[in-house]
Amino acid sequence: AQSVTQPDIHITVSEGASLELRCNYSYGATPYLFWYVQSPGQGLQLLLKYFSGDTLVQGIKGFEAEFKRSQSSFNLRKPSVHWSDAAEYFCAVPAGNQGGKLIFGQGTELSVKP
């Protein structure tokens, strides 16, 4: 069955520093992969998605993610973090041939130090 693992529950980075959030997936075929962000009191917002093609995907707010099939990973990166990036980040994959429902990782909470 499809699954998503986000190994880091909480990460703290300094403002201006680079960021990498890890996501590992288990999927039977070439996966569709998503990163969502949830700011306090807000719903989830899609940051970026991978379906096929170029393995480096650009998203909103300066985020990017790289699909690495050999490592079953889809890590999220940002070269320079801003204080407003503090939020919870979720990686997700579709549940397979079961409609559009998504399977989410446990989430990584990002704190940003001034």
Next chain:
Amino acid sequence: GAGVSQSPSNKVTEKGKDVELRCDPISGHTALYWYRQRLGQGLEFLIYFQGNSAPDKSGLPSDRFSAERTGESVSTLTIQRTQQEDSAVYLCASSRQVLGLAGGYNEQFFGPGTRLTVL
């Protein structure tokens, strides 16, 4: 345009009471999803509606949970005889038809959620 809206934003209820949560999807979105997010957890799928097809109820945790959707509009999630373990944020999302014309999944747009607290 308007996004997905949910009401109420917060709901506090006593154990054993029934609650009804409402979701207004984006106009024209044929797919609608309910997810549950317990404190410190990821999202758990509950139920999925796609057009006139039978809903996928595979994520509902017990028969105390049910949901309805009228056509391609409003959906309500009902929890009967609430228990403390039902306390969570309930999120609704909608999308255009699941698979886009060029393949791939259409983006799910999420509402702000309803925070349910069962005392």
